[in-house]
Amino acid sequence: MSAATWIDLPDRSDERGGLVFIEGCRQIPFGIERVYYLYDTRDGIARGGHAHKELEQLLVAVSGRLDVVLDDGIARQRYSLCTPTRGLYVPPMTWRELECFAPGTVCLVLASRYYDESDYIRDYDAFLETTRARA
Ligand code: T46
Numbered sequence: 001m002s003a004a005t006w007i008d009l010p011d012r013s014d015e016r017g018g019l020v021f022i023e024g025c026r027q028i029p030f031g032i033e034r035v036y037y038l039y040d041t042r043d044g045i046a047r048g049g050h051a052h053k054e055l056e057q058l059l060v061a062v063s064g065r066l067d068v069v070l071d072d073g074i075a076r077q078r079y080s081l082c083t084p085t086r087g088l089y090v091p092p093m094t095w096r097e098l099e100c101f102a103p104g105t106v107c108l109v110l111a112s113r114y115y116d117e118s119d120y121i122r123d124y125d126a127f128l129e130t131t132r133a134r135a
Contacts, residue, residue: 003091004070004077007058011085020084022058022110028089030056030112037108041066041101048096050122053130056112060087064105071095073131081107093134095127 009027012019024032038047048068059068061081068079072094079088087110090096098107113119121127 003089004072004079004094005089006079007087007089009060009085009087018084022060022087024110028058028087028110032110033113034111034115035109036111037062037106038098039106041103041105041107043101043103045101046097046099048098050120051095051127052092053119053121054092054113055116055119056092057090058087058110059090060084060108060110062106062108064102065100066098066102066105066107067100069097069099071097073128093127093131095124 007028009020009022012021022028022032024030041047059081062084065080065082068081068088068090070077070079070090081088101107121130
């Protein structure tokens with residue numbers, strides 16, 4: 001598998017409740033240029049189904065749970081996101097599929113770049129070709 005990895009996030013929870021913070025280039029290996037979140041996810045629906053040429057991201061299930069399947073062109077691995085205190089770092093050139101969303105899940109995504117459709121590879125065969133060409 002590529003450099004996809006779990007990142008444990010600083011948790012300052014106390015008797016009042018939970019508090020987790022994330023600072024660009026500190027707890028995560030990139031500066032944050034964009035934040036978005038997936039919510040109101042529907043039963044049986046999958047998201048993703050693409051890779052990014054340059055984009056780096058951190059995915060955090062701030063509420064609920066979901067599975068993320070990552071594929072670097074050689075191996076495929078399933079990650080279960082189920083806590084707001086741990087994020088999944090997804091490097092560039094990683095095919096991702098998001099599925100098995102529990103009702104009420106909110107998935108926060110921190111991204112290293114602004115939205116740019118030209119950074120997406122949405123065809124799996126093209127993704128494999130690109131990974132082989134870069135190897
Ligand atoms: C990813 C997974 C985890 C924008 O205009 N700006 C944005 O910042 C984003 C993220 C999306 N969009 C537009 C592009 C599409 O017209 O929103 C629409 C839905 O995006 P998409 O089908 O790519 O959504 P997902 O959930 O399949 O993928 C998203 C991210 O696009 C992707 O980078 O890694 O979440």
